[in-house]
Amino acid sequence: MSCLLPLKRPPPFVLWRQQRRWMSVRPMKESDVVPKREKVTIQTLQVLRSRKEPITMLTAYDYPTALACSSNPAIDITLVGDSLAQVCLGLKSTTQLTLDQMIHHATAVARGTTHPLLIADMPFGSYHASVEQAINNAVRMVREAQVEAIKLEGGEEIVELVRRLTSLGIPVMAHIGLLPQRHVASSGYKVQGRSLDAAKAMMRTAKLLEQAGAFSMVVEAVPKELGQFITDNLSIPTIGIGAGPSTSGQVLVWDDAMGTWNGHKAKFVRRFANMQAIRDEGVQNYAQSVKDGSFPDPQRESYTIDKTEWTRFLEEMAQTK
Numbered sequence: 001m002s003c004l005l006p007l008k009r010p011p012p013f014v015l016w017r018q019q020r021r022w023m024s025v026r027p028m029k030e031s032d033v034v035p036k037r038e039k040v041t042i043q044t045l046q047v048l049r050s051r052k053e054p055i056t057m058l059t060a061y062d063y064p065t066a067l068a069c070s071s072n073p074a075i076d077i078t079l080v081g082d083s084l085a086q087v088c089l090g091l092k093s094t095t096q097l098t099l100d101q102m103i104h105h106a107t108a109v110a111r112g113t114t115h116p117l118l119i120a121d122m123p124f125g126s127y128h129a130s131v132e133q134a135i136n137n138a139v140r141m142v143r144e145a146q147v148e149a150i151k152l153e154g155g156e157e158i159v160e161l162v163r164r165l166t167s168l169g170i171p172v173m174a175h176i177g178l179l180p181q182r183h184v185a186s187s188g189y190k191v192q193g194r195s196l197d198a199a200k201a202m203m204r205t206a207k208l209l210e211q212a213g214a215f216s217m218v219v220e221a222v223p224k225e226l227g228q229f230i231t232d233n234l235s236i237p238t239i240g241i242g243a244g245p246s247t248s249g250q251v252l253v254w255d256d257a258m259g260t261w262n263g264h265k266a267k268f269v270r271r272f273a274n275m276q277a278i279r280d281e282g283v284q285n286y287a288q289s290v291k292d293g294s295f296p297d298p299q300r301e302s303y304t305i306d307k308t309e310w311t312r313f314l315e316e317m318a319q320t321k
């Protein structure tokens with residue numbers, strides 16, 4: 001059994017080791033996760049919408065990105081998007097992401113999330129087989145990963161599910177327009193709602209999802225005119241991604257916005273930072289310093305031992321040889 005409180009005072013060497021270990025595995029400080037603002041609620045989003053103050057949503061996939069979203073009071077929502085399949089796990093499609101993988105990541109994001117409303121995508125296949133199974137899986141997301149709401153891609157076919165989840169107190173964000181989980185069925189990632197019929201069908205779907213109780217709706221890759229029309233004809237906030245400037249809010253994938261994603265760059269992406277350049281520079285500086293022997297510095301970045309202790313150590317070692 002490991003002993004947290006040794007009965008006898010340990011020899012100095014042991015104490016030193018314990019202190020080092022303690023410092024290197026120090027649990028996160030409370031100050032790492034101090035809320036920058038009052039918790040964002042569904043009601044807060046309604047207020048922002050009615051004031052026409054744009055809602056900001058960013059994705060996060062782990063503890064550090066969650067802390068980054070929470071570090072800025074102007075971020076309203078943190079989304080654990082199933083885009084994590086591609087940008088974080090290197091998979092080809094979001095359809096490969098499992099519920100267990102999503103819960104694993106969302107749990108880490110929850111640990112670093114303070115004021116933003118925390119939402120996660122239900123992965124492909126986790127809400128398809130039946131309403132019962134979808135409810136069980138949504139409950140797992142809330143209970144195990146501590147997400148506050150879930151997001152579901154789909155139209156009329158998920159209306160009943162949205163109604164059930166909402167009635168049980170699990171808030172649902174709908175997702176219409178381009179549905180990445182159906183990229184094979186739609187023959188690729190394509191802009192949606194570009195014809196009279198498609199636009200009419202999308203507006204109808206949006207209304208049905210709102211009536212079923214969705215508290216908000218992502219609208220992805222639609223003409224800006226349709227993004228505005230849907231926004232103006234719903235009473236819940238819309239969050240656009242490639243849906244023009246008139247939705248109630250905007251969302252981007254973390255790696256697209258921060259410039260760390262090397263894959264396809266959709267038209268709607270803007271890079272707000274070049275983290276890749278900074279990252280590559282850091283890797284280069286580190287590797288070069290190790291290679292040229294300038295890291296670590298023997299004074300500033302190394303430990304010392306008392307001279308007499310070291311002399312005795314060498315003497316004793318020589319004897320045991």
Ligand SMILES: Nc1nc(=O)c2c([nH]1)NC[C@@H]1CN(c3ccc(C(=O)N[C@@H](CCC(=O)O)C(=O)O)cc3)CN21
Pocket residue numbers: 082083086087094178180189190191221253255256261263264265266267268
């Ligand atoms: N890095 C990343 N960013 C995302 O926004 C994102 C993911 N990954 N993975 C999951 C889904 C997939 N998404 C995508 C993927 C591709 C396009 C895309 O290529 N769109 C074309 C439209 C072409 C057309 O219809 O004419 C584009 O050029 O913008 C859009 C959204 C959005 N999500």
Ligand SMILES: CC(C)C(=O)C(=O)O
Pocket residue numbers: 059079080081082083084121218241251252253
């Ligand atoms: C881009 C957002 C809306 C998303 O669904 C994701 O990141 O998976």
Ligand SMILES: [Mg+2]
Pocket residue numbers: 081082083094121180
């Ligand atoms: Mg998604």
